[in-house]
Amino acid sequence: MTIPHAPPVRHVLCLAGSLRRDSWNRRLLRVAAAHAPATLHLDVCDGLAAVPMFDEDLELREPGGPAGVRSLRAAIAAADGLIIATPEYNHAMPGVLKNALDWLSRESPEGEVLVEKPVAVLGASAGPWGTRLAQASLRQVLHTCGALVMPTPTLFIANAAGRFDEHAALVDQATGLSLQRFVLAFEQWMARVAPALVRPQAGLTIVR
Numbered sequence: 001m002t003i004p005h006a007p008p009v010r011h012v013l014c015l016a017g018s019l020r021r022d023s024w025n026r027r028l029l030r031v032a033a034a035h036a037p038a039t040l041h042l043d044v045c046d047g048l049a050a051v052p053m054f055d056e057d058l059e060l061r062e063p064g065g066p067a068g069v070r071s072l073r074a075a076i077a078a079a080d081g082l083i084i085a086t087p088e089y090n091h092a093m094p095g096v097l098k099n100a101l102d103w104l105s106r107e108s109p110e111g112e113v114l115v116e117k118p119v120a121v122l123g124a125s126a127g128p129w130g131t132r133l134a135q136a137s138l139r140q141v142l143h144t145c146g147a148l149v150m151p152t153p154t155l156f157i158a159n160a161a162g163r164f165d166e167h168a169a170l171v172d173q174a175t176g177l178s179l180q181r182f183v184l185a186f187e188q189w190m191a192r193v194a195p196a197l198v199r200p201q202a203g204l205t206i207v208r
């Protein structure tokens, strides 16, 4: 008798590029996490709030950076992939997200966590263009950091406010379906570019 192998479960860290409590981008990530297939575990992380402004002097004082940087880096290292949902501020990604990527791009005792990390990028904005320029700026930085950024499908969610009800539930079915397709495509992208699963090391913490 052959015992069927359980399919591998990939762990994905989801990061919203917004500190706003009611962020559309974080809400979308929560919807994606709630509807992920059994083979994917999506963890929505609030780690940006604990990341101070990048300063090379701080980096010299604390190898690997301050605690907020180290825990975000550890959470990314322990994940098979990273999904970033970015708002658009003045036609680029928000400063808090760029700041975190600057920290994460640096060498550390844990290595450079973005190098060869599968990453998917999406975004929601209140305006009609759905973060096209923010995502372009984010992709450029991620490529520079050596991440393996999923080229397609793209997901630009415009007029975000109209897609949720007053209780923050997603009411736009088309957005929900696009989100599910996006997550499935990312699962395939991870299997293609990084088939070996990350084995989390003991002691690493997920920031929430």
Ligand SMILES: Cc1cc2nc3c(=O)[nH]c(=O)nc-3n(C[C@H](O)[C@H](O)[C@H](O)COP(=O)(O)O)c2cc1C
Residues within 6 Å of the ligand: 016, 018, 019, 020, 022, 023, 024, 025, 026, 086, 087, 088, 089, 090, 091, 092, 124, 125, 126, 127, 128, 129, 130, 131, 160
């Ligand atoms: C400083 C600032 C600049 C903004 N610039 C843009 C922009 O260039 N394009 C756009 O579509 N929306 C812009 N917005 C509106 C954001 O899309 C909107 O605040 C969005 O809800 C932020 O994402 P969040 O809900 O995840 O926090 C801007 C908002 C702020 C605060």
